[in-house]
Structure formats: structure tokens, C-alpha cells
Amino acid sequence: MMSEGRATRPVWKGRWWLPIWTAGLGLALFAAAAAGGEAANGLIIACCFLVVAVAFALAERSESLRGIGGVDGDERFARIETRSMAAAGRAMAVAIIVAWGYELSQGDDAAAITWILGVGTIAYVGSMIWIRGRG
Amino acid sequence: MKNEVRALRNEAGLSQQDLGAAVGVSRQTINSIEKERYTPSLPLAMKLARHFGKRVEEVFDDE
Numbered sequence: 001m002m003s004e005g006r007a008t009r010p011v012w013k014g015r016w017w018l019p020i021w022t023a024g025l026g027l028a029l030f031a032a033a034a035a036g037g038e039a040a041n042g043l044i045i046a047c048c049f050l051v052v053a054v055a056f057a058l059a060e061r062s063e064s065l066r067g068i069g070g071v072d073g074d075e076r077f078a079r080i081e082t083r084s085m086a087a088a089g090r091a092m093a094v095a096i097i098v099a100w101g102y103e104l105s106q107g108d109d110a111a112a113i114t115w116i117l118g119v120g121t122i123a124y125v126g127s128m129i130w131i132r133g134r135g
Numbered sequence: 136m137k138n139e140v141r142a143l144r145n146e147a148g149l150s151q152q153d154l155g156a157a158v159g160v161s162r163q164t165i166n167s168i169e170k171e172r173y174t175p176s177l178p179l180a181m182k183l184a185r186h187f188g189k190r191v192e193e194v195f196d197d198e
Contacts, residue, residue: 075160
């Protein structure tokens with residue numbers, strides 16, 4: 001039985017979710033780099049992620065950082081987040097298409113980039129159909 | 136969107152933090168609404184209007 005008056009909040013809305021997720025991602029990338037024989041590079045990447053994780057953990061007074069973490073976000077921040085994600089998506093799409101063209105011009109098959117582009121396109125079209133269907 | 140939120144809030148003696156807590160948004164969101172940089176959703180506009188005992192069109196003006 002839940003205690004009376006206790007606020008329930010999804011795990012991903014908790015204060016510590018984003019710092020832990022960021023640090024975990026850094027460690028996962030370190031493990032991947034180490035498995036590929038690039039432990040030194042992996043360590044640098046992991047350190048960068050850990051610095052960002054600490055910044056998220058200490059960012060109590062920053063609305064932007066709290067919003068990114070989903071802590072105490074409201075409708076205005078949800079709109080900011082949606083627009084930011086859209087801008088990031090456009091930037092990523094341009095970067096991937098440019099990289100795809102570059103790889104092809106160098107005589108490479110660009111298989112990895114083709115996969116990323118395919119997944120992105122399917123995700124975009126699928127999301128649009130799904131969201132449109134929900135009104 | 137033009138609005139009377141700041142005037143009504145001052146009249147009620149509330150801080151932006153108080154009003155935000157009362158309607159479930161952040162102090163920064165109340166500030167953005169008052170500065171007419173952010174147009175609230177219809178549910179939030181209705182909450183704000185109800186909080187001051189007014190109708191939505193008495194608080195917000197889209198002209």
C-alpha cells in the first residue's frame with residue numbers, strides 16, 4: 001500500500017536519473033572502446049560524459065538543465081524541448097546526408113550511414129503517421 | 136499574447152513563484168507569460184483565469 005500523500009513520479013523524472021544515465025552511457029562507451037582496443041580514447045570519452053553527469057547533478061538552479069532532465073518540467077518547457085529536438089533532428093539529418101554523399105564520393109559503400117539514414121527516415125515517417133492518427 | 140496576469144497577480148499580492156505553484160508551472164513560465172513571450176495552452180489559460188475568478192477572455196486578449 002502506498003503511503004498517503006506521497007507524490008508518485010516516473011523514474012525518468014527523478015533528479016538523479018539524468019546524471020546516472022549520462023555516467024552510465026560514458027562507462028558503456030568506455031567499455032565499447034576498450035573492447036575495440038581503444039581504451040585510451042574510451043577513457044577520454046568517459047571522462048567527458050562524467051563531467052557532464054556531474055554538471056547535471058549540481059544543476060539545481062538551472063531551469064534548462066532541470067528541464068533536460070525532465071525534473072519539474074511544465075508545458076512551456078515541453079514545448080522548448082520539442083522545438084530543440086526538432087532543431088537537433090534537422091541538424092543531424094543534414095550532417096548525415098552530407099556525410100553519406102562524402103562517403104559515396106570517396107568510393108566507400110557508406111553502409112553504416114545508409115542504415116542510420118534509413119532508420120531515421122522510417123522513424124520520422126512512422127512517428128508522423130502515429131501522431132497524426134492520434135489527432 | 137496580451138494579458139492581465141501581472142496586474143492580477145500584483146493585485147492578489149502573489150509572487151510569480153506562488154502563482155506558478157498554484158497552477159502547476161514554474162516561476163519562469165509565469166514570467167514568460169507576463170512578458171508576452173509565451174502563449175499558454177488553453178488548459179493553463181483557464182487555470183489562470185479561474186485562479187483569479189475571471190473568464191479567459193478577461194485575462195487574455197488575442198487582438
